[in-house]
Amino acid sequence: MTELLYLEDSYLKEFEATVLEVNSDKYVVLDKTALYATGGGQPHDTGKLINEGKEFNVVFVGKFGGKISHEVDKPGLKKGDRVKGILDWNRRYKFMRSHTAAHIVSTVIHNETGALITGNQISEDKVRVDFNLEKFDRDAFQKYLDKANEVIQKNLKTKTYVLDRDEAMKDPNLFKLAKTFPEDIKKIRIVEIGDFDKQADGGTHVKETKEIGKLELIKLENKGKNNRRMYYRLVDS
Numbered sequence: 200m201t202e203l204l205y206l207e208d209s210y211l212k213e214f215e216a217t218v219l220e221v222n223s224d225k226y227v228v229l230d231k232t233a234l235y236a237t238g239g240g241q242p243h244d245t246g247k248l249i250n251e252g253k254e255f256n257v258v259f260v261g262k263f264g265g266k267i268s269h270e271v272d273k274p275g276l277k278k279g280d281r282v283k284g285i286l287d288w289n290r291r292y293k294f295m296r297s298h299t300a301a302h303i304v305s306t307v308i309h310n311e312t313g314a315l316i317t318g319n320q321i322s323e324d325k326v327r328v329d330f331n332l333e334k335f336d337r338d339a340f341q342k343y344l345d346k347a348n349e350v351i352q353k354n355l356k357t358k359t360y361v362l363d364r365d366e367a368m369k370d371p372n373l374f375k376l377a378k379t380f381p382e383d384i385k386k387i388r389i390v391e392i393g394d395f396d397k398q399a400d401g402g403t404h405v406k407e408t409k410e411i412g413k414l415e416l417i418k419l420e421n422k423g424k425n426n427r428r429m430y431y432r433l434v435d436s
């Protein structure tokens with residue numbers, strides 16, 4: 200099992216690790232990592248692994264068969280090697296801002312309409328949100344984003360902590376947006392954004408909501424029965 204350093208400190212930009220295995224010369228499993236693997240609507244980090252002065256670019260990070268695999272751009276790493284890992288921080292920080300914003304937008308829409316979020320995809324220039332909603336009032340969505348911007352401006356502090364599964368399950372609010380959690384997960388990480396939002400979540404978040412900046416609506420799409428889609432982006436405020 201790889202220790203996921205970003206769960207403790209999402210601002211960690213460098214780390215030291217040991218190579219546990221290398222598959223097909225380019226898929227590297229480490230004992231610990233600060234690089235996020237694609238999941239939960241947030242894309243993987245990029246960065247590099249350095250061993251004895253030699254640099255290996257990490258071009259993809261994914262979870263395969265329960266293992267976090269770092270795809271590097273050239274062969275050369277082997278089991279037992281010590282590496283220094285460095286994140287592409289600009290990319291990650293933007294995803295942290297977008298991901299934290301996604302919590303706020305989802306919760307505003309949920310509170311205002313009761314809609315459930317069915318999909319959420321962050322990319323470098325925009326965020327896509329899909330939700331289940333019968334009535335589609337296009338004008339209302341600018342208001343929802345305005346509300347989300349008000350929440351951001353309050354500069355709420357985020358915090359994370361871990362609960363035992365049984366305890367977490369007692370609070371249905373924690374799971375309003377998440378898919379069902381696998382039975383084998385016994386400890387559940389909770390992310391709180393001030394007193395506004397609380398969710399079970401394994402992602403990376405900013406410490407204070409003002410770091411997000413401002414959200415701007417790009418477009419709305421009607422994707423058929425009850426299926427609505429919104430795109431927005433971050434602008435520096």
Ligand SMILES: [Zn+2]
Pocket residue numbers: 298299302390400401402403404
């Ligand atoms: Zn999150």
